Amino acid sequence: MGCFSSKHRKTQNDGGGERSIPIIPVQTHIVDQVPDHRKPQIPSPSIPISVRDPETILGKPFEDIRKFYSLGRELGRGGLGITYMCKEIGTGNIYACKSILKRKLISELGREDVKTEIQIMQHLSGQPNVVEIKGSYEDRHSVHLVMELCAGGELFDRIIAQGHYSERAAAGTIKSIVDVVQICHLNGVIHRDLKPENFLFSSKEENAMLKVTDFGLSAFIEEGKIYKDVVGSPYYVAPEVLRQSYGKEIDIWSAGVILYILLCGVPPFWADNEEGVFVEILKCKIDFVREPWPSISDSAKDLVEKMLTEDPKRRITAAQVLEHPWIKGGEAPEKPIDSTVLSRMKQFRAMNKLKKLALKVSAVSLSEEEIKGLKTLFANMDTNRSGTITYEQLQTGLSRLRSRLSETEVQQLVEASDVDGNGTIDYYEFISATMHRYKLHHDEHVHKAFQHLDKDKNGHITRDELESAMKEYGMGDEASIKEVISEVDTDNALSPVEIMREVALEIGVPVNTFKQNNVQEDGLYLPVLNNAA
Structure with a gap:
């Protein structure tokens, strides 16, 4: 489960966005209580948004960030872009650069959010416990935020x-x-x-x-x-x-x-x-x-x-x-x-990282009859028959089909769909991101997904099998894949309970299908966590 807002952003080490939630219509009234003398003036952008160039977001001329920084290794991917390590050419100083793809900002609201993020970081500049922003740049394709590199980890x-x-x-x-x-x-x-x-x-x-x-x-x-x-x-x-x-x-x-x-x-x-x-x-x-x-x-x-x-x-x-x-x-x-608290914490953190893979593998297990409508929807959007759709094609297609999705839900779909972060949405990414909306959650799909991963059919998924599947579905480079696997698996044998519960929780299948005799359900705690207790 990740962020569930249309404004979803990621940290330097974050993985990916998720889906929308139901709104519970219970009303209360909460008013900010900060006294006037402690309320600062909200800063305004130093440069107004240009009306002459509709493509600009920051309201200043496009700049090539590579004139000032050399981009290094990838630090992480989020729903809207990629964070890199970068070196300032003039000084050799090392920073982090979050590059946000403008084509993923499909609404004016999304563009305003990026401006607000920069304004807030500038407003809090100099505070000791806040990551410092170094500068912001924009070119025709991306907005780049250069900030302090926190090398100590999460x-x-x-x-x-x-x-x-x-x-x-x-x-x-x-x-x-x-x-x-x-x-x-x-x-x-x-x-x-x-x-x-x-x-x-x-x-x-x-x-x-x-x-x-x-x-x-x-x-x-x-x-x-x-x-x-x-x-x-x-x-x-x-x-x-x-x-x-x-x-x-x-x-x-x-x-x-x-x-x-x-x-x-x-x-x-x-x-x-x-x-x-x-x-x-x-x-x-x-x-x-x-x-x-x-x-x-x-x-x-x-x-x-x-x-x-x-x-x-x-x-x-x-x-x-x-x-x-x-x-x-x-x-x-x-x-x-x-020490069991640390074991629970480690497993809680690591199992979340498998959910993207779980969704995509589950999409593979759906029959042609079950996804016929979604397949037609994807084909109608894939106008150039490339096998992938861009964010513009998704937005145009939903508009043409008079989709009832709100602007917020469309943005959530955009952010949740691109599992491998390559800037387009392929067929299975589209199916995995939309299957929950169309109630395609049957327990047999979960079992099929496990069987798809369990190549040698021995009832467990080994590190090699999981690594192979993550590579097959473009779930990161070799180093990041090995890191996820090492956090999730300690005995080189992920059982159906361990991995398929994550599939079940993500797509809404009742989890009691996956109980095993040696695993005890314990109230609100995950069974995999109880093994460590």
């Missing part, structure tokens, strides 16, 4: 690599995260997509600073405005976002979810699919009973509960979090957290 990567940590260490991590939230709020910004992947360490040094990145979903706080855009990432989204009426308090909720995961290894709200996760979030029942919670300090549980308070008016503020005894008063013990 938050969970470092925790897992260390192999152990304590409540005291978790308290230090949350302090850094909430420091960022406070900085954003005091500077008139809601981040709106706080999650572990968006926190990077500045370097590999032990004392490296933790920094927030990816302001693609962020917004400026406007006095009295009630925000309604459904944005964020499923596990971390606040209930008032689902109700389409929220303010800056949502960032504290997301930080509270991260704290919960730090302490027990899995999210507080879990279900068999995204829609189920949202239902659990709206119920807002937090589990402090299962392991390891009995051994977690009461002070830590108190803070989690206050950060995950359903009513945003009663939810603890960033300033109050930083004054909480578990953070400030030294109540977080040095006692190591149980």
